[in-house]
Each structure stands twice: as C-alpha cells, then as structure tokens.
Amino acid sequence: MSGARAGIDRPAFRRGLRAGIPFALAGGLLSLSFGALAVDSGFPVAAAIAMSAVVFAGSAQFAAVSIAASGGGLGAATVAAALMNSRFLPMGIALGPSLPGGPVRRGVEGQAVVDASWAMAARPDGSFDRSFLLGSTAVQYVTWVAGTVAGAIGADAIGDLDRFGLDAVYPTFFLVLLVAELRAGRGRGAAAGGALVALALIPLAPPGVPVLAASLVALAGVRRGARPAAGTDPHGGGRPR
Amino acid sequence: MSVDPWALIALCALVTVAIKAAGPVALGGRPLPRRLTGVIVLLAPTLLAALVVTGVAGREGELQVGAEAVGVAAGGAIAWRGGSILVCVVVAAVLTAALRALS
Numbered sequence: 001m002s003g004a005r006a007g008i009d010r011p012a013f014r015r016g017l018r019a020g021i022p023f024a025l026a027g028g029l030l031s032l033s034f035g036a037l038a039v040d041s042g043f044p045v046a047a048a049i050a051m052s053a054v055v056f057a058g059s060a061q062f063a064a065v066s067i068a069a070s071g072g073g074l075g076a077a078t079v080a081a082a083l084m085n086s087r088f089l090p091m092g093i094a095l096g097p098s099l100p101g102g103p104v105r106r107g108v109e110g111q112a113v114v115d116a117s118w119a120m121a122a123r124p125d126g127s128f129d130r131s132f133l134l135g136s137t138a139v140q141y142v143t144w145v146a147g148t149v150a151g152a153i154g155a156d157a158i159g160d161l162d163r164f165g166l167d168a169v170y171p172t173f174f175l176v177l178l179v180a181e182l183r184a185g186r187g188r189g190a191a192a193g194g195a196l197v198a199l200a201l202i203p204l205a206p207p208g209v210p211v212l213a214a215s216l217v218a219l220a221g222v223r224r225g226a227r228p229a230a231g232t233d234p235h236g237g238g239r240p241r
Numbered sequence: 242m243s244v245d246p247w248a249l250i251a252l253c254a255l256v257t258v259a260i261k262a263a264g265p266v267a268l269g270g271r272p273l274p275r276r277l278t279g280v281i282v283l284l285a286p287t288l289l290a291a292l293v294v295t296g297v298a299g300r301e302g303e304l305q306v307g308a309e310a311v312g313v314a315a316g317g318a319i320a321w322r323g324g325s326i327l328v329c330v331v332v333a334a335v336l337t338a339a340l341r342a343l344s
Contacts, residue, residue, distance in 0.1 A: 026330040042242035054254040074244045082256040087288050092264025094281040103266045110265035119285045126278030165337030168309040171296030172316035172333040178289035179320040187286030194287035195294045202299040214291035221279030
C-alpha cells in the first residue's frame with residue numbers, strides 16, 4: 001500500500017477540516033436535538049451517545065428513533081434507517097474510483113461519506129478529493145458525537161425540541177448544501193425534479209423511499225457525459241462559503 | 242419504547258456500514274464510465290432537494306407544513322446571499338421558535 005495515491009494529501013486534508021467546520025457546528029446543533037430526542041424516547045443516555053458514535057448518520061438516526069418511539073418494531077426502525085441511508089449507495093459508487101488500495105481499505109474509507117463532505121469533495125470531472133473528504137468528515141464526526149452528549153445529558157432541561165425550532169435545523173442544513181450547488185449553476189432542473197418526486201411520494205411511501213426514488217432523477221444526466229470543468233479549482237463552485 | 246435500544250443501534254450500524262462500504266468495495270481502481278459522470282454531477286442537487294422537501298413537509302409519512310417551513314426558507318435565503326451555514330441554521334431555528342411562540 002505505497003505510492004502517493006494511497007497517502008493523505010495534508011494540505012487537502014486541512015482544507016477539508018476548515019471547510020467542514022461550519023457544517024460541523026451546524027451538525028452539532030442537529031445532534032444535540034438528536035440526543036435529546038433519543039433520551040426523550042426512552043434511550044439510556046449512553047445508548048444515545050453510542051448510536052451517534054457508531055451510526056453517524058443523522059437522518060437514519062432520527063428515522064430509527066422516531067419509529068421506535070412511536071411503537072414501531074426493530075425491523076421497521078432498521079429498514080427506515082437503511083432507506084434513509086440508501087442515498088449513500090450511489091454516493092459510494094461515485095466515490096469508489098477515487099479511493100486507493102484493496103477492497104477492505106476502500107470499504108473502510110467509504111465510511112467517511114457524509115452529505116456535506118461528499119458534496120464539497122466532488123470535482124467537476126466526477127472524481128473526488130479523498131483527503132479533503134476525510135478532513136471534512138473528521139471535524140464533523142467530533143461535533144456530531146459531542147452534540148449528542150450535550151443533548152442526551154441535557155434532555156430534561158431542553159424539554160420540547162420544537163419549542164426551540166430545532167426541527168428546522170435538519171432541513172436547513174441540507175438546503176444550504178443545495179443552495180451552493182444551485183448557485184454554481186449545477187443541476188437546477190434535477191433539483192426541481194427530485195423535490196417534486198419526493199413531495200409526491202411522501203404520503204404514499206414509507207420514510208426514506210421518497211429520497212431514494214428522487215435520486216433516480218439524476219439518471220437524466222446519463223447521456224450528457226462529463227461536463228467541461230468550470231475552472232481549475234478542484235472544488236469549483238461546490239464549496240459553500 | 243418497545244424495542245431494545247442496543248439491538249437497534251447494532252442493526253442500524255450494521256446496515257449503515259454495509260451501505261457505505263458497498264460502492265467503494267465494488268468499484269475501486271476503475272474509473273467510472275464516462276457516461277455516468279453526468280449522473281454523479283446531478284446526484285447531489287437531486288438528493289439534497291429531496292432531503293429538504295422530506296425534512297420540511299414529510300412528518301411521519303404525511304404531507305404537513307408548519308412554522309419550520311418559514312424558518313427553513315429564511316435560512317435558504319441567507320445561504321443564497323452568501324451567509325454561513327451556522328447563521329442560516331440559527332436564524333431558521335430562532336424564527337421557527339418565534340413563530341410558534343406567537344401562534
């Protein structure tokens with residue numbers, strides 16, 4: 001496992017760290033509400049924290065805990081989490097060719113995919129800046145766990161999350177990432193199509209399915225092939241300020 | 242709650258690791274077919290738009306829109322004007338909370 005490709009590009013890693021900080025802070029707010037919700041729903045404090053540490057996927061954690069809290073079984077809650085995470089499948093397929101080493105190592109590094117890191121590490125040519133991705137995810141992981149600790153311990157003091165508008169944090173998080181894409185002129189039609197598909201399926205399909213189905217809209221890009229790079233910046237336009 | 246939290250955590254961790262590993266394990270070292278790069282470029286805006294919509298309007302499998310939609314929209318407007326994500330998120334939460342307090 002030698003060669004430049006397998007090592008970490010330190011400047012890119014540091015750029016990823018810095019770019020990840022605002023998302024890490026916003027994610028900390030999100031995981032704070034997750035910690036409080038989980039404890040509210042009957043999770044022991046240690047379990048709420050452990051879930052963030054080993055699952056590290058916001059939408060899946062919220063979905064699984066909400067379903068368990070509303071009386072759903074282990075199977076239903078796990079399937080919901082899997083569906084929420086199903087978007088990581090196409091994201092991982094996209095990332096795969098940019099990862100070095102054998103299958104095991106690639107599978108391990110693939111765990112670093114989270115929405116913000118993945119979107120920011122994408123290059124216009126369809127490849128990914130792996131070191132940038134690892135840096136951005138590292139800082140987000142730290143605040144994700146720390147926020148959960150605060151929320152789980154402070155659950156009694158926080159009380160009703162909706163009172164603080166904390167339920168607005170999660171969609172806003174994704175909207176900020178989306179705005180960065182749209183401002184760069186990327187995929188406006190695809191975004192509108194994905195939103196419409198998801199909207200139409202919300203009342204019809206179980207949670208997670210609308211998002212997965214919406215991802216099929218991206219297949220509209222299949223015949224266009226690689227677009228010419230907008231600039232020489234490897235993160236051209238894709239990085240929110 | 243009817244389920245064992247620790248069993249739920251173990252299962253969720255298992256499916257998450259498997260889903261995240263699948264793509265990289267299957268597709269390493271080979272470049273993605275050129276035709277697919279157009280799909281990859283569109284994937285992020287498509288998924289993000291769907292996550293915003295389901296996060297705002299999809300509570301427990303029903304279409305519902307409340308005060309948080311206003312907060313999220315305000316956060317989006319600030320992002321469009323170049324505001325940092327932290328400001329966007331805090332404004333969205335505070336505005337949502339204020340609207341709820343007033344109603």
